Amino acid sequence: MNAPATATAQRKTQAMHKNLQAGICFWSFLMPALAGLVLFMAIPMVWGFLLSLSHAQNTIHPGHFIGARNYTDLLTDPEFLNSLWTILVFTLFIVPATFAFSLWLALAVHSIPKGKAFFRTVFFIPTAVSYAAASLIARMSFFSGTASGFANHLVGLFGMQPVQWIGTASPPWYWLVLVSVRLWLQVGFYMIIFLAALQEIPRSLYEAAALDGATGGWTVLRFITLPQLRNASVSILLLNLIAAFQAFDEFYNILGGSGSSGGNIGLARPPLVYIYNVALSSQDFGRGAAGGFIITALIVLFTLVQGRLLGFGSKEGR
Amino acid sequence: MATPMLTTPVTRRQMLKTFVFAGGALLSGCARSDYIDGKLVLTQWYHQYGEKGTFQAVHRYAREYTRVNPHIIVKVVWIPGDYGTKLATALLTPDGPDVFESTLTQAMVEAGQTAPLNDLFTSQDLADFNPRDIALNSVNGKIYGVKMIDDLGLLYYRKSMLQSAGMQPPATLDELMTLAAKLTTPQRKGLFLGNDGGITAMLNVLPWSAGADFLVNSQIVFNTPRTVLAYQKLQQLNQGGSLLMGAASDWWDPSAFTSGQAAMQWCGMWAYPAIARAVGSDLGAVIWPPLDAQGVPVTFLGGWTAMVNANRPHVEEAKKFLQWQWIQNRAIQTDWCVGYGFHVPPRLSLARTTPKLQQPVPAYAVNMLGKYGKATPPLWNAAMGSDLTNAVTNIVKLGQPAAQQVAAAADMCNRELQRELE
CATH class of the missing domain: 1.20.5 (Single alpha-helices involved in coiled-coils or other helix-helix interfaces)
Structure with missing residues (x-):
């Protein structure tokens, strides 16, 4: 039982x-x-x-709540708004420039019959250099404002006066320095992604195109290669956009000079440098945190907009 | 333990033990032990001084303290790069330094980061320290820092160059600007005020030379026509083409002057030994000239201050050590002030009697610092400095209207001040 x-x-x-x-x-x-x-x-x-949401001066303990005042303080500080404008202009330039330049390099390396591995390595090596090191080389030796700097030496060969590359607003040569450092450092990396994608394109597509009478590099590039690179392109643009918004190192090291509150950084201060100064120099962690959330919101917004425009996440083909 | 894991199911108790053990190991790895071989370890932080021998000197001082106090070891941490940021971050944690050097701000005191040090001074000590150093390190009547060195700025020049230009050392800013233009050649600039065109180095000095000031009696007072005029002059100077910019090192390092890239340079007295070695008897120096007939000659009263971290477990021992090093030990104070770079000892009796400071340029500098040295009070903070720097950048680099920028900066600084005083 x-x-x-x-x-x-x-x-x-x-x-x-x-x-x-x-x-x-x-x-x-x-x-x-x-x-x-x-x-x-x-x-x-x-x-x-x-x-x-706190008044956190010289402390990282929340508790002294002051509502949204950190946010309103930031959004009414002309320097913070300037920094947003600076990074927007920088992003709008550096993202397409990096894209075009790395695509061009990848196509060039891909098309040469011999020595591919050599050139691939040569262009990729700068990726291994740190931003700080590259910035210091640019500031102190390559674009040094003295007559003995390398760029000024070149300028001198043409009989021109030494140029102050960093530190004058008109003409704003410092943008040349900032942009060339970033391009040098990151183009090789994106080139590798493009190269990998290029190798994935089936040869048969090109053969079929040739049979159909698509002649000339430009037509083939436009109707075969670029559409096939679509996924790689979308991810490169997204990664690049986020990286551009987070720019800090080259601005801080090239314009910052002796300290991050040096006078030159005011020429082009990206938001992360602004936040770094507020939180770590002024020790106002409340406002620093608020700045972090504003930047995060902007990155999310731009990524979503870009993703929508480029159809990120949708199935292959439209 | 040796049994294969797969056949014996892990009991909850065993699992818990493992986690507790691993967690404990992790945490104890993070925490710093206060004792080595039964001796108390005090950590002392310095920023990286540029002069040769400074690194060895601070370690020597630390060993000397252990010799007289065998139960204490002083561990020196020498920090290159952005010292202020690293220090500020460390002070937020329980593992910060016991003793450190910095510049006192009221915010540090209000956050309870620094220990009051009044009881370390005897009345004789107090009378012998430069009263302005005591005042600059006091908040509401309590002393929070002991000045280790006083620094000041000097305008260095070569006498022979002035002679061949037929000029005297500048007595006003306009004379200095004329001189800088005269001394400029295709291979050399007339004057070096830093790679940002003097925005950082002249931020306070120029308005002071006009007779203006920044923060007096808890009031922002720099929004005056004199301040505006001073920054307008800085803009003129930047546009004149006689300023060196883009040198490898900044204004606080003398190499732009010693290498001949600039004919004159605003630098600190700390660099005097290196400059004197390179230039010899041709060297001349003055403090910053008055802006005009209504102005005053001026230099900054800077330097470094030793403080005790109030959030460490051994505050009393740390205070004793600081007292020994920076109040009682005259040998160390003298060595630190004139053994490497040159600084003025905050002890008046040492400043008067140190033999190395009797040479013409240092003797002149000590005298001028006493008469014309200026500093901002502890209530002036980095945020205000950065608001003002932004305005001056806009004036000097972007050519924006000076009066409007100075007024806007004063508004921003008032906002910071209200936050600070709340």
């Missing part, structure tokens, strides 16, 4: 035990990643948001 009931109960406990074990396994595999995510992403984000 009793036996079947006991057996069922036993089976039930066994099943429960198994479930429990599976649960433990599941959580012990998940926990490290989850803990990392909570510890390094979720908590700092919530903490940062609370800070952005």
Whole structure:
């Protein structure tokens, strides 16, 4: 009478035990990643948001809440608005320039019959250089304002006076320095992505195009190569846009001079340098956090707009 | 332990033990131990001084303290690069330095970062320290810092160059501008005020030379026609083509002057030994000339201040150490002030009697610092400095109307001041 009931109960406990074990396994595999995510992403984000609503001078403890005043202070500071404008102009220039230049390099390297690996390596090597090192080389030796600087030496060969590359607003040569450093450092990286994508394009497409009478490099490029590079292009544009919005190193190291509040940085101060100064020089962590959230919102907004325009995430082809 | 894991199911208790153990190991790895071999370890931070021998000197001072106090070890941390930021960040954590050098701000005091040090001074000490150094390191009557060195700026020139140009050392800013233009050649610029055209180096000095000031009695007072005129002159100077910009190092380093890239340079007295070695008896120096007939000659009263971190467990020991090093030990104070770069000792008796400061240029500098040295009070903070710098950049580099920019900066600074005083 009793036996079947006991057996069922036993089976039930066994099943429960198994479930429990599976649960433990599941959580012990998940926990490290989850803990990392909570510890390094979720908590700092919530903490940062609370800070952005606090008057946190020389402290990182939220508590003295002042509502949205940090946000209104920032949005009424002409220098912060200037920094947003600066980064917008920079982004609108550097993203297409990087795109065009790295695509051109990739096509060139891809088309040469011999020595591909050599050129690929040569163009990729600058990616390994740090922004800080490259900025210092640009500021102190290449674009030094003295007559002995390399760029001024070249200028001197044409019989012209030494140019102050950094530090004068008219003409704003410092943009040349900033842009050339960033192009030198990042073009090689995006070139590699383009090269990988170029190798994925089936030869048969080109053969079919040739049979159909598509002649001339330009037609083939426009109707075969570029459409085939669409996915690579979209990701390069997105990565590039985010990287441009987060520009800090070359501005800080080239224009910052002796300290980040040096006079030249006022010529072109990107938002991250502004936030760095507010939070770490002025020690106003509340306003710094608020600035961080404003920039994040802008990056999300621009990424969404760009994604929508380029059809990011949609299935292949339109 | 040696049994294969797969056959023995892990119990919850075992799992918990493992986590606690791993977590504990992780945390104890992060925390800093206060003791080594039963000796208390005090951490002391310095920014990187550029002069040769400074690094060895601070380690020597630390060892000397252990010799007289065998139960304490002073661990020196020498920090290159952006010292202010690294220090400020470290002071927010429980693991910051015990003793550090910086410049006192009221915000640091209000945040409870620095320990009051009044009890370290005897009345004789107090009477012997430069009263302005004491005042600049006091907030509401409490002293929070001991000045280690006083610095000032000097305009260095070569006498022979002035002679061949038929000029005297400048007595007004206009004379300096004429001189800078005369000394400019295709290979050399007349004057070096830093790579930003003097925006940082002249930010306070020029308005001071016009008789203006910045923050007096908790009031922002720089929005005057004299300040505006001073910055307009800086813009003229920047447009004159006689300023060196884009040198490898900035105004605080003498190499643009010693290498001959600039005929004159505004630099600190700290660089005097290096400059004197390079230029010899041809060297001349004056403090910054008055803006015009209504102005005053001026230099900055700068330097570094030693403070005790109030948020460390061994504040009393740290205070004792700071007292030994920067109040009682005259040998160290003298060595630090004139052994490497040149600085004025904050102790008046040392400033008067140190032999190395009796040479013509340093003796002149010590005298001028006492008469014309100016500084901003602890209430003036980095945010105000940055608001003003932005305005001056707009005036000097972008040619925007000076009066409007100065007024806007004063508004911004008032906003910062209200925040600070709230």
